[in-house]
Amino acid sequence: MVEELPPRHLPGHIAAALAGAGGQADSAGRPWAGRSLAGEDAEIHNFQDDDGAADAGYLASIAGLLEGACDEAAVVASLAGARIFVPIVAQLAEDAEGVDGLHADKQADMALVTLKAPDGRTALPVFTSAASLASWHPEARPVAVYAARAALSAVAEGAELLVIDPGSDVTFVVRRPAVWALAKQQPWLPSYADPDLAVAMCSAAAGTPAVRRLEILPGSGVGSSTGRGIPVSGGGPGPELRVVLYLDDGLDATAVQGLVSGLHQTWARNVLFGECVDSIEVTLKRAAD
Structure with missing residues (x-):
């Protein structure tokens, strides 16, 4: 069963960073509203000599992921210092009545492009190269930023996911x-590989006698596939954490449902769980198995 997690509150340092960045602004703190792409606005901030190619470190980590030589944590780590492109598009802010009653653009603002993930969450698409962005949306304009600033922009837009290179052969989803972690410029450890989280969840389950033991494993949504159908051991949208509960025999459906619900509420009150776990699925097994 897949559990729906409650809304997450932003850590204070991320909220403070967003406030300092000015809210509805680009990674340089400049508001999108009223922007044009002429003159100085056409410059790519801090990357004027950029050739638009994908970051070599990111490409190497993706190659390692495909070969099974590294995991998705290594891919996210490669993004920490990588330049990526955020797409922005013109958005009509105000129109006016033109000749013969036809509507004409009076004012257009620039806006970030966002997507809806299959589970309904908002996702921010970003691109490792100017070419991949142009192929995906020819009318979008690329804004070059470091991935950490793009992560802050995603949070500002209410997006919980970064989608790297949508429409490309390898699309990698960075979960909440x-x-x-990127926004905080800190290392990231997947929930299913976090020993501290395992200890916290097992400690919570220890108060439930019917649970003999508990395991945490990668969830069914960790993996993805390339556009050619080749399996990839990371970059999926979730659920990323699978919890296996080994239960006593003799529990009826009502008792099991109450047990799982109670554990989930206990886990959700744990700060570490709230920050580390994006989505969870629970598998039930008999303790004798």
Whole structure:
């Protein structure tokens, strides 16, 4: 069963960073509203000599992921210092009546492009190269930023996911805990590989006698596939954490439902769980198995 997690509150340092960045602004703190792409606005901030190619470190980490030589944590780590492109598009802010009653653009603002993930959450698409962005949306304008600033922009837009290179052969989804880690410029450890989280969840389950033991494993949504159908051991949208509960025999459906619900509420009150876990699925097994 897949559990729906409660809304997450932003850590204070991320909220402070967003306030300092000015809210509805680009990674340089400049508001999108009223922007044009002429003159100085056409410059790519801090990257005027950029050739638009994908970051070599990111490409190497993706190659390692495909070969099984590294995991998705290594891919996220490669993004920490990588330049990526955020797409922005013109958005009509105000129109006016033109000749013969036809509507004409009076004012257009620039806006970030966002997507809806299959589970309904908002996702921010970003691109490792100017070419991949142009292929995905020819009318979008690329804004070059470091991934950490893009993560802050994602949070500002209410997006919980970063989607790297949508429409490309390899699309990698950065889930909420990793987005927060990028925004904080801190290392990220997947929930299923976090020993401290395992201890916290097992300690919570110890108060439930019917649970003999508990395991945490990668969830069914960790993996993805390339556009050619080749399996990839990371970059999926979730659920990323699978919890296996080994239960006593003799529990009826009502008792099991109450047990799982109670554990989930206990876990959700744990700060570490709230920051580390994006999505969870629970598998039930008999303790004798």
